[in-house]
Amino acid sequence: MADAIEINGLTKVFDGLVAVDHVSINIAEGELFGLLGPNGAGKTTLIKMLATLLMPTSGTAKVSGYDVTKDPDKVRRCIGIIFQDPSLDNRLTGKENLDFHARMYGMDRELREKRMDEVLDLVELKDKANILVENYSGGMKRRLEIARGLMHHPEVLFLDEPTLGLDPQTRRHIWEYIRNLNKKEDITIILTTHYIEEADYLCDRVAIIDYGKIVALDAPKNLKDTIGADIVSLEISDSVDKDFVAMLGKFKWIKKMKEHDGFLDLSVKNGETRIPELMNIAQKAGVVVQSVSLRKPTLEDVFLHYVGKTIREEETSVKDQVRERMRRRWHN
Amino acid sequence: MAQLINLEAIYVMWLREMKRFFRAKSRIAGSLAMPFFFLAFLGTGFMNVRFSGMPPGVNYIDFLAPGVIGMILLFASLTAGISVLWDREFGFLKEIMVTPVSRVSIVLGRILGGVSTALIQGILILLISIGMGSKIVGIFGVLSSLVFMVLISAGFVGLGIAIASRMKDIHGFSLIMNFVIMPIFLLSGALFPLEGLPTWLITLAYIDPLTYGVDGLRGCLIGISHFNLLVDFLILLCFCIVMVGIGAYLFEKTEVD
Ligand SMILES: Nc1ncnc2c1ncn2[C@@H]1O[C@H](COP(=O)(O)OP(=O)(O)OP(=O)(O)O)[C@@H](O)[C@H]1O
Ligand SMILES: [Mg+2]
Numbered sequence: 130m131a132d133a134i135e136i137n138g139l140t141k142v143f144d145g146l147v148a149v150d151h152v153s154i155n156i157a158e159g160e161l162f163g164l165l166g167p168n169g170a171g172k173t174t175l176i177k178m179l180a181t182l183l184m185p186t187s188g189t190a191k192v193s194g195y196d197v198t199k200d201p202d203k204v205r206r207c208i209g210i211i212f213q214d215p216s217l218d219n220r221l222t223g224k225e226n227l228d229f230h231a232r233m234y235g236m237d238r239e240l241r242e243k244r245m246d247e248v249l250d251l252v253e254l255k256d257k258a259n260i261l262v263e264n265y266s267g268g269m270k271r272r273l274e275i276a277r278g279l280m281h282h283p284e285v286l287f288l289d290e291p292t293l294g295l296d297p298q299t300r301r302h303i304w305e306y307i308r309n310l311n312k313k314e315d316i317t318i319i320l321t322t323h324y325i326e327e328a329d330y331l332c333d334r335v336a337i338i339d340y341g342k343i344v345a346l347d348a349p350k351n352l353k354d355t356i357g358a359d360i361v362s363l364e365i366s367d368s369v370d371k372d373f374v375a376m377l378g379k380f381k382w383i384k385k386m387k388e389h390d391g392f393l394d395l396s397v398k399n400g401e402t403r404i405p406e407l408m409n410i411a412q413k414a415g416v417v418v419q420s421v422s423l424r425k426p427t428l429e430d431v432f433l434h435y436v437g438k439t440i441r442e443e444e445t446s447v448k449d450q451v452r453e454r455m456r457r458r459w460h461n
Numbered sequence: 462m463a464q465l466i467n468l469e470a471i472y473v474m475w476l477r478e479m480k481r482f483f484r485a486k487s488r489i490a491g492s493l494a495m496p497f498f499f500l501a502f503l504g505t506g507f508m509n510v511r512f513s514g515m516p517p518g519v520n521y522i523d524f525l526a527p528g529v530i531g532m533i534l535l536f537a538s539l540t541a542g543i544s545v546l547w548d549r550e551f552g553f554l555k556e557i558m559v560t561p562v563s564r565v566s567i568v569l570g571r572i573l574g575g576v577s578t579a580l581i582q583g584i585l586i587l588l589i590s591i592g593m594g595s596k597i598v599g600i601f602g603v604l605s606s607l608v609f610m611v612l613i614s615a616g617f618v619g620l621g622i623a624i625a626s627r628m629k630d631i632h633g634f635s636l637i638m639n640f641v642i643m644p645i646f647l648l649s650g651a652l653f654p655l656e657g658l659p660t661w662l663i664t665l666a667y668i669d670p671l672t673y674g675v676d677g678l679r680g681c682l683i684g685i686s687h688f689n690l691l692v693d694f695l696i697l698l699c700f701c702i703v704m705v706g707i708g709a710y711l712f713e714k715t716e717v718d
Contacts, residue, residue, distance in 0.1 A: 217552070
């Protein structure tokens with residue numbers, strides 16, 4: 130299969146800050162590709178370069194065979210995008226926003242009406258279609274953005290955190306629709322997400338990106354297999370004892386250890402058989418274990434492994450970041 | 462060519478401007494207020510004052526009306542051009558810029574929308590000034606003044622787009638208000654005749670494109686102008702073409718983040 134997207138050493142520097150750092154990825158036609166990374170990893174910046182909205186500092190990228198810097202017009206003809214940040218006209222109604230989009234993409238009246246109906250149905254905004262967007266709730270605005278992005282069925286569709294902040298039920302609907310678009314309409318989809326289960330459930334391949342660099346790239350299943358063992362997670366009172374960690378380090382059957390907020394995660398084959406032994410060791414070391422859990426590796430663990438923190442820790446800091454952004458906006 | 466000039470896109474950009482314009486009733490009232498007060502208070506206040514250089518037999522309100530029309534066109538069209546900045550701030554610019562529509566068509570749609578809304582306001586002020594007793598030389602004068610109104614608006618929408626394309630956010634907006642709009646307005650001869658002014662002021666006035674706009678409007682509406690009407694027309698036309706060109710060029714190169 131031909132490649133829908135070829136990225137070669139793509140880099141973006143914002144006055145001294147390397148937001149995207151020599152990224153090279155090929156994405157096949159018809160693939161549903163996920164970008165997973167903490168806040169500020171460079172996901173949005175990468176997508177905006179592919180969508181011709183930002184000029185790369187160096188490197189090249191081709192979308193549907195067209196170079197994003199040399200042939201931006203042709204690239205734009207092949208792509209669609211759902212932005213992470215708001216991009217609606219609040220002074221227009223929901224329907225007028227969709228109509229604007231459809232006409233900019235040269236859709237004829239019949240198709241326009243059909244698709245508007247379809248996507249408004251999908252996001253359950255039919256009864257609100259004719260009120261001004263400024264009177265929508267946050268979630269309704271998000272749903273309208275999604276509806277708009279799905280309207281013109283491009284060759285390549287970029288979804289930047291499409292379901293962020295939506296309720297689980299709506300998210301499910303949208304997942305199904307995205308999957309359908311990908312499978313039935315053969316649309317190549319690149320999506321960024323904070324929801325591990327979204328990446329796991331939807332994506333053929335996932336790239337984990339951190340500080341602008343791709344640190345892992347494979348099918349979700351293969352990524353999980355690289356962890357290669359079960360995760361035994363010990364909840365330990367107070368802080369994790371250094372001596373205890375050193376002690377555990379001597380055992381060959383413990384493949385990896387990772388501390389995070391009061392938990393000690395151990396990668397262990399056949400985890401269930403090792404738990405009694407671990408309890409013994411803890412007792413000898415005088416460490417109080419408050420709880421033990423055992424699970425098969427998830428993408429979350431893969432993320433933790435490569436990025437060094439859980440995505441949930443990331444999410445709590447999202448609020449701070451938003452606050453920081455607002456501050457910067459009003460004080461410069 | 463068909464792709465460079467995308468009529469459907471130009472239409473829908475225009476349609477959007479019109480919808481937004483008619484929905485912002487309080488803003489329309491607000492923007493008409495200032496020219497109205499100029500006419501009502503300045504026109505009445507200076508009724509019996511004779512500026513040196515005022516053509517004989519012309520009342521101050523007759524002289525002022527074309528100037529105030531020029532003023533509303535300047536304000537309305539620069540604001541329309543600069544609305545690119547508001548689109549940037551509210552994120553809608555991304556939606557526009559990622560579509561396959563050529564930048565030229567986007568700019569043309571914006572200019573068409575800006576010119577339409579400015580023209581509506583200009584005509585309203587013209588009607589108000591006639592209602593307030595300002596004399597007009599005839600229907601042909603009114604029609605030819607529309608040509609000048611279009612040129613003034615298109616030129617300044619272009620300037621607005623050019624400025625907005627170079628600015629990252631709306632923080633510089635009041636700077637523009639004070640350092641671009643006010644000098645252009647005050648130097649244009651909208652409020653007082655250019656005759657008999659000191660040379661440095663005259664020089665500045667001659668650089669100001671609105672000078673030729675106001676002069677052209679005056680020539681059409683009250684039949685008296687400082688320059689030849691054809692000169693006004695040609696200079697404005699050049700200004701208009703250059704500004705639309707610069708606006709389109711800078712808009713083409715703008716990044717959206
Ligand atoms: N226009 C800009 N000017 C300066 N720095 C920027 C700009 N846009 C992004 N950055 C910086 O580039 C880095 C990457 O940002 P980006 O928005 O791509 O991250 P992200 O992975 O999308 O994060 P999130 O998960 O929060 O959406 C951040 O450090 C950000 O502050
Ligand atoms: Mg982002």
